[in-house]
Amino acid sequence: MSKINKVVAEKEESRKAIKETVNILGNVVKSTLGPKGSYVMINRGIEGVVITKDGVSVADNIPFRDPIMATAYDIIKQAANKTLDKVKDGTTTSTVFMQYIYNEAIKEIESGRSQYDIASGLKKAADKVIEFLESSKVLVTSEEQLVDIASVSCNNDKELGKIIGETFYKLGPNGMITVENSNTYQTKVEMIEGAQFEQGLMSPYLINQTDRNETILSEPLILLSDKDVNYFKDLIGVLEYAIEKRKNILLVVPEITDSALAMVVANNRNPEIPIKIACVKTPEFGNLRYETLEDLAALTGADVLSENSSFGWEDAAHHLGSAKRAIITMGATTIIEGKKDKDRFQKRLENIEEGLKVYEYPTEKEKLEERKARLTDGIAVIKAGASTDAQLTEMKDRLDDAINATRAAFKSGVLPGGGIIFLKAKKMLEKADVKLNSRDEELGYEVMKRALEQPFRTIAQNAEKNADIIMIGLGEEVSSGYDFKEDIYCDMFEQGVIDPLEVSKVAFINGHSVASMLLRTNNIISLG
Numbered sequence: 001m002s003k004i005n006k007v008v009a010e011k012e013e014s015r016k017a018i019k020e021t022v023n024i025l026g027n028v029v030k031s032t033l034g035p036k037g038s039y040v041m042i043n044r045g046i047e048g049v050v051i052t053k054d055g056v057s058v059a060d061n062i063p064f065r066d067p068i069m070a071t072a073y074d075i076i077k078q079a080a081n082k083t084l085d086k087v088k089d090g091t092t093t094s095t096v097f098m099q100y101i102y103n104e105a106i107k108e109i110e111s112g113r114s115q116y117d118i119a120s121g122l123k124k125a126a127d128k129v130i131e132f133l134e135s136s137k138v139l140v141t142s143e144e145q146l147v148d149i150a151s152v153s154c155n156n157d158k159e160l161g162k163i164i165g166e167t168f169y170k171l172g173p174n175g176m177i178t179v180e181n182s183n184t185y186q187t188k189v190e191m192i193e194g195a196q197f198e199q200g201l202m203s204p205y206l207i208n209q210t211d212r213n214e215t216i217l218s219e220p221l222i223l224l225s226d227k228d229v230n231y232f233k234d235l236i237g238v239l240e241y242a243i244e245k246r247k248n249i250l251l252v253v254p255e256i257t258d259s260a261l262a263m264v265v266a267n268n269r270n271p272e273i274p275i276k277i278a279c280v281k282t283p284e285f286g287n288l289r290y291e292t293l294e295d296l297a298a299l300t301g302a303d304v305l306s307e308n309s310s311f312g313w314e315d316a317a318h319h320l321g322s323a324k325r326a327i328i329t330m331g332a333t334t335i336i337e338g339k340k341d342k343d344r345f346q347k348r349l350e351n352i353e354e355g356l357k358v359y360e361y362p363t364e365k366e367k368l369e370e371r372k373a374r375l376t377d378g379i380a381v382i383k384a385g386a387s388t389d390a391q392l393t394e395m396k397d398r399l400d401d402a403i404n405a406t407r408a409a410f411k412s413g414v415l416p417g418g419g420i421i422f423l424k425a426k427k428m429l430e431k432a433d434v435k436l437n438s439r440d441e442e443l444g445y446e447v448m449k450r451a452l453e454q455p456f457r458t459i460a461q462n463a464e465k466n467a468d469i470i471m472i473g474l475g476e477e478v479s480s481g482y483d484f485k486e487d488i489y490c491d492m493f494e495q496g497v498i499d500p501l502e503v504s505k506v507a508f509i510n511g512h513s514v515a516s517m518l519l520r521t522n523n524i525i526s527l528g
Contacts, residue, residue: 007526009068014524019106021072022518025062026099029055033092034418034459035156035485044211051390053155054397055092067526075521076514090405090507093455097511100454102518104447109519114440119516121436121444126512128432129425129452130505136421136478137413137501138493143169148496149409152417153402156485160395163189164402167380173410174373175380178327178334179399181392182385194336194379195299197283197292200329202256205265206278207330211393212400214329215278217248222321222335224293226282226306227313229256232263234313239267241317242275250326251279252296252333254289278326280333288367295371297321298345300338336379349375409500416492417499419456420481422508423471426452448512459484 009017031038032053042050042061052058059077064070076098101122109115140146146168151161167189168175176196182188201207201215208215221242229235235251242249256264256279268277284292293304302321303309311319324337352372359365382399386392415421429449436442453467460467463484470482473489481492492498 007067009524009526011522014068014072014522015106015110017066017068017524018072018518018521019103021064021069021076022099022102024064025059025073025076026095028062029058029092029095030099030458031462032058033096033455034462036463037155037459038462049390050211050393052394052397054394054401055095057397059091059095068524071524071526072518076518090503093504093507094511094514096454096458097451097508098514098518100451101447101512101515104450105444105515105519108440108443108447113443114438115519117438117440118444118447119519121441121446122448122512122516123444124434124436124441125429125445125448126509128429128434129422129448129508132425132428133415133421133501133505133508136415136424138415139413140410144496145414145498146406146410149414149498149500150402150406152497152499153405154398157398160187160399160402163187163382164399164406167382168406168410171377171380172373173407174370175377175407176334176374177380177382177403178336179382179384179396179403181396182383184385185387186383186385187395188383188385190381190383191378192337192381193299193340194323194334194338195296195374196332196334196379197296197374198332199281199283200331200333202279202281203261203265204330206268206328208276212396214327215276217250217276217278217326217328218324220248220250220278220323220326221245222250222296222300222302222323222326222338223252223316224282224297224300224302224304224321225251225253225316226290226293226304227254229253229260231257232260235260235264237314238317238320239277241320242277243273246274247322248276249278249320250323250328250333250335251277252282252293253279254282278328280328292371295348295375296335296338298341298348299375300335301341334379336381345375405500405503408502409498412500412502414493414498415501415504416479416481417497418481418484418492419454419459420474420492420497421478421499421504422452422454423456423474423481424478427476463487 028040032040032055037053039051039053040058042052044050064073105118108118143165147161147165150164151158154160167177206215207213223238261279264277264279267273282289282293290306297304300321300323303319305316322339323335327334352368355368356365359368384392384395384399386395426449436445457467460470465484474480474482479491479493481490483490483495483497
């Protein structure tokens with residue numbers, strides 16, 4: 001039996017480790033922020049060298065040998081990845097908030113101030129900021145706006161922004177777009193048949209493309225089930241069939257027990273098993289879940305396993321669907337070129353069309369429209385082309401960020417970008433009528449006010465500009481700001497320097513929540 005090396009860090013030591021970790025991580029990640037942020041070179045060993053401005057890629061590759069700092073880093077990284085899981089962008093801004101709030105608040109706490117009152121003051125300020133962001137949004141209606149959003153998220157690459165913006169304008173806010181390697185140096189868009197739903201891998205240990213945190217299955221068999229997997233033996237027949245046919249398999253199930261999932265992961269890692277397995281949660285709930293499964297069945301040629309089906313787990317191998325490819329992240333599953341059952345497919349469409357005529361409630365109609373779009377809109381595949389592997393990896397990171405940011409903006413609206421909306425939020429806090437019950441609450445409130453300047457200050461620093469001087473010239477209007485790429489004062493909406501509401505909001509919320517969690521952490525235990 002191997003010995004576990006347990007390391008315990010108590011109050012002062014743990015706070016020191018957290019502070020050092022926060023600042024190493026924060027300083028490297030925030031150097032990428034803004035149009036003039038710097039690139040970071042990452043040596044991934046046998047995977048080669050990557051040069052990127054993507055905050056998530058940078059944050060995921062900082063090594064900490066000290067076990068206590070490594071534990072603190074894992075906590076911060078997991079929390080920061082919640083931003084990525086929810087809106088797929090904004091991690092750099094989230095990190096900027098996290099670093100500043102933690103550093104300033106811990107100073108007050110270490111000087112004897114109440115950590116609970118400091119946290120209360122931070123929260124009261126944060127609640128007002130979130131209200132302000134919601135009230136300041138502008139809805140996206142034009143192709144030009146979408147191009148602007150995508151361009152900013154692509155690190156101001158107008159060419160890539162045009163490809164993404166035009167594609168979303170054609171497909172709508174629920175349009176499905178994925179990124180693949182091109183066979184040439186050119187980047188272009190192709191429309192193919194496919195479907196996507198918002199459920200991803202049930203375990204990160206099922207990822208087979210670690211550089212992009214996703215799993216790609218070539219020519220997979222597909223199991224669609226409305227029944228839970230209670231025992232690993234439920235899946236044995238399906239897995240044995242897939243192994244016999246030497247076909248990867250995608251399992252779409254409502255729930256799977258921890259023990260059964262552990263066995264799936266173990267089989268996936270077994271070098272003697274010639275297939276790869278992905279397990280994702282069935283989309284939707286109740287009757288809508290079954291209807292969505294039947295839609296996917298028509299797209300892939302599968303039969304849905306349910307309580308009412310004529311077959312059970314033992315015969316499920318004979319009712320599988322298939323596709324040319326499946327791409328699965330932790331948050332979404334994309335099925336490309338499924339083996340469509342044309343008759344069933346047409347009947348599903350006819351049923352949806354009938355429902356749209358009959359149902360009156362907006363929510364029911366909205367779900368029907370989503371199902372119709374999933375069946376008919378297809379998938380836009382952006383074929384990314386570059387001259388080197390390092391350039392290709394960096395481009396795909398930027399494309400992923402821009403696709404997710406543009407989708408979020410199309411759905412929820414946009415705000416002035418470049419850190420401007422947070423400067424205006426600070427002005428709002430200065431005028432807001434907020435009841436603060438103690439001096440320590442006031443200090444927490446003041447920390448948040450200063451924190452709201454940090455995205456703008458970081459962008460200015462990366463552009464080698466003096467933020468204080470620029471801030472003097474800003475107008476009072478919410479959209480009055482400064483474009484660091486062109487070095488001009490401008491209306492941010494007219495200039496096209498805009499951020500999705502959801503990205504800005506989630507980045508702020510998570511930056512604050514991670515900092516608050518760290519402020520309440522007094523001990524760290526590492527079992528390494």
